[in-house]
Amino acid sequence: MTDYTQLEKCLDYQFKNKDLIIEALTHKSYKKPYNNERLEFLGDAVLNLIVGEYLYKKFPNSNEGDLSKIRASLVNETGFTKLAKEIKLGEYIFISNAEERNKGRSKASILSDAFEAIMGAIYLESGLETLKPIILQLLENSYDKINLDVLFSDYKTALQEITQAEFGSIPEYKIEGSYGPDHKKEFEVSIWIDGKTYGKAIGKSKKLAQQAVAKIAIDILKGKTNE
Amino acid sequence: MTDYTQLEKCLDYQFKNKDLIIEALTHKSYKKPYNNERLEFLGDAVLNLIVGEYLYKKFPNSNEGDLSKIRASLVNETGFTKLAKEIKLGEYIFISNAEERNKGRSKASILSDAFEAIMGAIYLESGLETLKPIILQLLENSYDKINLDVLFSDYKTALQEITQAEFGSIPEYKIEGSYGPDHKKEFEVSIWIDGKTYGKAIGKSKKLAQQAVAKIAIDILKGKTNE
Numbered sequence: 330m331t332d333y334t335q336l337e338k339c340l341d342y343q344f345k346n347k348d349l350i351i352e353a354l355t356h357k358s359y360k361k362p363y364n365n366e367r368l369e370f371l372g373d374a375v376l377n378l379i380v381g382e383y384l385y386k387k388f389p390n391s392n393e394g395d396l397s398k399i400r401a402s403l404v405n406e407t408g409f410t411k412l413a414k415e416i417k418l419g420e421y422i423f424i425s426n427a428e429e430r431n432k433g434r435s436k437a438s439i440l441s442d443a444f445e446a447i448m449g450a451i452y453l454e455s456g457l458e459t460l461k462p463i464i465l466q467l468l469e470n471s472y473d474k475i476n477l478d479v480l481f482s483d484y485k486t487a488l489q490e491i492t493q494a495e496f497g498s499i500p501e502y503k504i505e506g507s508y509g510p511d512h513k514k515e516f517e518v519s520i521w522i523d524g525k526t527y528g529k530a531i532g533k534s535k536k537l538a539q540q541a542v543a544k545i546a547i548d549i550l551k552g553k554t555n556e
Numbered sequence: 557m558t559d560y561t562q563l564e565k566c567l568d569y570q571f572k573n574k575d576l577i578i579e580a581l582t583h584k585s586y587k588k589p590y591n592n593e594r595l596e597f598l599g600d601a602v603l604n605l606i607v608g609e610y611l612y613k614k615f616p617n618s619n620e621g622d623l624s625k626i627r628a629s630l631v632n633e634t635g636f637t638k639l640a641k642e643i644k645l646g647e648y649i650f651i652s653n654a655e656e657r658n659k660g661r662s663k664a665s666i667l668s669d670a671f672e673a674i675m676g677a678i679y680l681e682s683g684l685e686t687l688k689p690i691i692l693q694l695l696e697n698s699y700d701k702i703n704l705d706v707l708f709s710d711y712k713t714a715l716q717e718i719t720q721a722e723f724g725s726i727p728e729y730k731i732e733g734s735y736g737p738d739h740k741k742e743f744e745v746s747i748w749i750d751g752k753t754y755g756k757a758i759g760k761s762k763k764l765a766q767q768a769v770a771k772i773a774i775d776i777l778k779g780k781t782n783e
Contacts, residue, residue: 366620367612374608378601385598393593457684 365446372449599676
C-alpha cells in the first residue's frame with residue numbers, strides 16, 4: 330500500500346477516492362484494466378482552463394493572441410514535467426518493469442501525463458474551485474525564480490530591432506519611481522525612443538516593467554493603438 | 557439599449573454584468589476599445605472542459621483517443637455556429653457597417669467567436685456549475701435524437717457485450733458503399749452477427765455508420781423493434 334502523505338503535503342490536498350488516485354498514477358505499461366489516459370484527457374482540459382483564466386486576469390491588457398502564446402509556453406509537456414518534478418510525482422507512478430529499467434519514472438511524457446491525470450482526478454472528486462489554488466501555487470513555486478520575465482522576454486528584443494531599423498537608435502528605459510513595501514515593491518518605468526517618450530508601465534520588477542512598456546511602444550510603432 | 561430578454565430566455569440565464577455581455581457581443585470590426593476576443597479565449601477553454609467532462613462521464617468505456625475525437629466533432633466552429641444560431645445570437649452582435657453589408661451577422665467565424673465569448677462571460681460572472689447545464693441543454697436541443705444517440709452512446713461496445721453473451725461471437729461490420737463528393741462523403745455499413753445480418757446504416761464516417769447500425773442491432777436483439 331503506497332503512502333501518499335508526502336504527495337498530499339506537496340499538493341496541500343488530501344485525496345478522497347484512493348482508487349481514482351491509483352488510476353491517475355497508473356501508466357498504460359502497467360497492464361491493468363485501467364490506466365491514466367482518460368483522466369489525462371480531463372486534466373488537460375482543466376489545466377488549460379485554469380491557466381487560461383489565470384492569465385486572463387493577470388494580464389487585463391493582453392490580447393487573445395498574446396494570452397494564447399503565454400499559455401502555450403506553460404501548458405505543454407515540458408511545463409507539466411517541471412510541475413510533476415516539483416511534487417516528486419515520479420516516485421508514485423505505477424509503470425511496468427520494462428519502463429522502470431528504461432528510466433520511465435523520469436521520462437517527460439510519462440510524468441507530464443501523470444500530472445495531468447492527477448489534476449483531472451482532483452477536479453473530479455473536489456471540483457474546479459479546489460483545484461485552482463493547487464495549480465496556481467505550483468505554478469508560482471515553479472516559475473518564481475525566472476518569473477514572467479521569460480514569458481515576456483521577446484518584447485525588449487523585438488522593440489530594439491524595430492527602433493534600430495526605424496530610428497537607428499535603441500530604446501532607453503527610465504525608472505520613474507518605486508512603490509510599496511520592500512517585499513512587494515513595484516516599479517514604474519518610462520520608455521524613450523529618439524528623444525520622445527512612448528509611455529509608462531508598472532511591474533513587479535524593473536525588468537517586468539521594462540517588458541511591459543516595450544510592448545506598449547511596439548503597439549504604438551506598429552500603429553495598433555493611438556499614441 | 558439592446559433588450560436581451562429573448563437571448564436570456566433562450567439560455568435560461570439572466571445576465572448580471574451587462575458591460576461584460578456587451579464586450580462578449582462586440583466583434584473587433586465594431587472599433588471599440590474592447591472586443592470579444594479575450595472572452596472568446598476564455599470561453600473556448602471552458603467549453604472544451606464542459607464538453608470533455610460530459611463525454612468522460614457519458615462514455616465510461618471509451619478511451620482518451622475516442623473521447624478526443626467525439627469532442628473535436630462538437631467543439632469547433634461549425635458546432636458553435638449551430639449553437640449560436642439556436643439562440644439567435646447573430647441578432648445581438650455588434651459589428652461594423654461594412655461587416656453588416658458583408659452578411660457578417662450570419663458568418664460562421666463571427667457567430668462561433670461570439671458564442672464562445674458569451675459562454676466565457678457567463679463563466680466569469682457565474683462560474684462553472686452555472687454554465688454546465690446551459691451548455692448541455694443547448695447541445696441537446698441542437699443535436700437531434702439520432703445524432704446524439706450515435707455520438708454520445710457507445711453502441712459498438714454495448715452490442716459486443718450482448719453478442720458475446722448470447723452468441724459467443726462479436727459483430728462484424730461490412731462497408732456496403734460510400735456516396736457523395738470527397739469533402740462530404742457518407743458511408744453505408746451493414747452488420748452481421750453469427751452469420752446473419754441485422755441491418756444497414758449510413759453515416760458521415762465509417763465509425764458513425766457502425767455506431768448507428770450497432771444501435772439498430774441492439775434494438776432488434778433487445779426486442780425493441782421488429783426485424
